[in-house]
Amino acid sequence: MKKTHEHKTVVLRKKLEESEALEIIDDKKIGLFKSVFSRPKRDDIHIHSVKLYYECILIISGKYMANYFRKATHSISVSSNVSEVILGDGIFPVRTKSNFKKAIVGKRGKNKVDLKLEEHVFVENEDELTFDHHGREIKFPFKLNSKTTENYPNRLLEKNSSNVKNSELTHDDGIKKLQSFLKKPLVDEVRNLEEEFVLREITEVYVPIYEARLIGPKKKVGIIRIDSVRKKVL
Structure with a gap:
């Protein structure tokens, strides 16, 4: 069972409506199925479904002292x-x-x-790490303020619970990765080592992402994902 620590929940506002997302999908769908030897016709590609998911980005900050x-x-x-x-x-x-x-x-x-x-020697390192919902380390690409975030994040996530993709990385594992990052390698011979790690904050940022499932020639399946905050195909 995944252990969770006290954390802050943030949901980013989407800037792209589904009708706009469908236009982008329709524009990109041929490129998804074309190859060096073939280029399918637009009518040969069917949009099977489009769903709006909320994917978690995990941000963990802390301080290491020794x-x-x-x-x-x-x-x-x-x-x-x-x-x-x-x-x-x-x-x-x-x-x-x-x-x-x-x-x-x-x-x-x-x-x-x-x-x-x-x-x-006295050491004091403070920083944060950001992970995508698969647990891969990334740079946080968004701005967080009152204009970019939803006012009632938990209520929105509960309403869309079936389309929420939580982090695959547990809070504990994320904390361990941050500790390892902040704790620089020591020389071989040290004595009287005293060290402390202080967890500052854990933030779960949920990003609204349109995910389209398409069926092409020979029933080949393709996926197009669109970040609805940056209006960007992923």
Whole structure:
């Protein structure tokens, strides 16, 4: 059973009526069935059905925080007559120069000392991921405001419940994908790792899409899908 978290529901307003969608379908239907060797006649293609579906786009936002210690090496320059650096209980010798480097810089060239230390690192990453109703990651292509969204989204979805396509990705799986995205790979040697993930918001955005089922020559079936918000064939 799919587990759902508390979430916000948004339904986008359609800008395309069915009569306009039918004109687009009629214009595109030959291209759906034509091939290199054949081009069917318009009358040979029958529009079997046209339905308006509401497909879910899932948006999940959150914040990942961590702090830890990691090993690191910092190099410093010292005078040419320095042979080692003492820091606390540590003794750090100068880096050995190659013969080539000695020939270039001579005796007066600066020496380098590699200090092997530990860094205390703080990480804070905040972002969101968007998934289509199949659970594939996408970029959100719509604007959300009072002009582009329905006033009573839940009521509209209930009224059209048989034509609603919910996300195939569970909220939990979407959250895991966001956590993985925000948590950058750590170096091999860290200690005292403390990390936290804060879920900001889950939004289900339902997009009205016309889906037409067409029957062509030899009873071949074709599908045309139209985004009724952007008036775009998908």
